[in-house]
Structure formats: structure tokens, C-alpha cells
Amino acid sequence: MDSDRDMIHVIEYLWKAGFVFDSQTSTEAEGWVSKGLPLILEGKSSSVAPGMRRSATLPKLTPQERKPVDTCARYLLR
Secondary structure, eight states, rough: OOOHHHHHHHHHHHHHHHHHSSTTTTTHHHHHHHHHHHHTTTHOOOHHHHHHHHHHHHHTTTTHHHHHHHHHHHHHHH
């Protein structure tokens, strides 16, 4: 049961991070989540998290703008 809850949290955090890069109404956000989730399910969270952080650093997002990305990355690395 805990792993089910963990997966729900991962998906929730991943969507919030995706919305940092694309609007909630865009198909790009869906594509972003669709790329990251399988990698996470394959146990590659430790490579997904740094990539997310780099994606938030390159456009020079403010700490507040990138907060969902950092929260998701921290969760993935735990």
C-alpha cells in the first residue's frame, strides 16, 4: 500500500514540475510527464532528478518558479 501512495506522490510531483515548463493546458506537459514517468518506474530516478534541475536552471527560473521542480527532484532522490 505504501508503494501505491508513493507512486501517486511521484506522479503528482512530476505533473507539478511539468507545469513549470509548459502550461497546464498544453500537450507538451503531458509529453514531459510521459517521458519521465517510465524512467522513474524503471528505477532511474537518480538520473531523472538532475535532468529536471538542469532544465529549470537553463532558463534561469527564479527559486519560486522552479520550486515544484526542486520538490519533485528531492522526492525522487529520497
